[in-house]
Amino acid sequence: MSVFSDIDLTNVPKHIAIIMDGNGRWAKKQGQMRLHGHSVGVESVRGTLKAAQKMGVKYLTLYAFSTENWNRPKEEVDGLMKLLVQSISNEVEELNESGVRMLNIGDNSQLPVDAQEELESAMKRTEHNDNIHLVLALNYSSRWEITRAMTEIAQDVKDNKLDPSAINDEVVSSYMATAKSGIPDPELLIRTSGEYRISNFLLWQIAYTEFHFTDILWPDFRDEDLFKAVLDYQSRERRFGQITEQLK
Ligand code: FPP
Numbered sequence: 636m637s638v639f640s641d642i643d644l645t646n647v648p649k650h651i652a653i654i655m656d657g658n659g660r661w662a663k664k665q666g667q668m669r670l671h672g673h674s675v676g677v678e679s680v681r682g683t684l685k686a687a688q689k690m691g692v693k694y695l696t697l698y699a700f701s702t703e704n705w706n707r708p709k710e711e712v713d714g715l716m717k718l719l720v721q722s723i724s725n726e727v728e729e730l731n732e733s734g735v736r737m738l739n740i741g742d743n744s745q746l747p748v749d750a751q752e753e754l755e756s757a758m759k760r761t762e763h764n765d766n767i768h769l770v771l772a773l774n775y776s777s778r779w780e781i782t783r784a785m786t787e788i789a790q791d792v793k794d795n796k797l798d799p800s801a802i803n804d805e806v807v808s809s810y811m812a813t814a815k816s817g818i819p820d821p822e823l824l825i826r827t828s829g830e831y832r833i834s835n836f837l838l839w840q841i842a843y844t845e846f847h848f849t850d851i852l853w854p855d856f857r858d859e860d861l862f863k864a865v866l867d868y869q870s871r872e873r874r875f876g877q878i879t880e881q882l883k
Pocket of ligand 1: 719723
């Protein structure tokens with residue numbers, strides 16, 4: 636029986652972020668090329684998105700390609716870019732019909748031109764939707780995002796648009812790629828494949844995020860696994876620096 640019925644639908648994370656890891660190892664176990672793992676991983680993206688919609692999650696952020704992933708063998712980088720372009724192109728109509736809005740928090744400008752165009756077109760096509768936001772972290776890393784924010788803050792101070800004494804954590808947040816697209820901080824971060832790292836993902840935004848790590852490799856990740864992660868989240872006491880008695 637599905638664990639879906641055990642979920643308290645009044646306490647579902649509004650924003651779930653996922654580090655989709657283990658595609659390469661999954662493929663290797665099957666005696667296949669790494670790219671095959673990424674292709675099968677797209678199926679997990681599809682299922683996870685539907686499961687998130689079923690629970691009423693409003694933002695699903697997927698770490699699809701980090702700024703460090705450019706250092707992988709060229710064949711894998713090219714294959715991944717092609718897969719992303721094809722997947723977005725194949726899925727955009729169905730995503731649009733099911734009320735999905737697509738966003739990217741990464742650096743679009745450094746992607747291959749066809750990927751930039753496909754992404755821009757999908758974001759435009761789905762801009763009026765709000766059932767769920769599918770946020771791709773594509774050519775993203777936190778250090779890139781934070782460095783850019785610092786540069787923009789420095790420029791605004793220099794241009795007398797920002798008073799240094801007015802800089803607080805809300806102001807800093809507003810310079811992050813997430814805030815620029817109206818994306819709240821995630822309540823839950825999932826990482827698959829048994830690795831216990833954050834890998835330069837949403838470092839500013841995860842200050843009070845709950846973490847769920849699973850050994851499942853991303854191509855094997857199913858809706859039940861997402862439901863279990865949410866149940867795990869619902870078992871946590873989120874104190875935000877306070878003590879239990881203050882939460883009553
Ligand atoms: C990490 O596994 C996965 C990636 C770097 C790419 C993830 C991309 C996809 C699943 C395609 C997503 C598609 C859309 C449309 C969002 P890894 O290659 O690092 O695995 P390993 O640690 O086992 O080598």
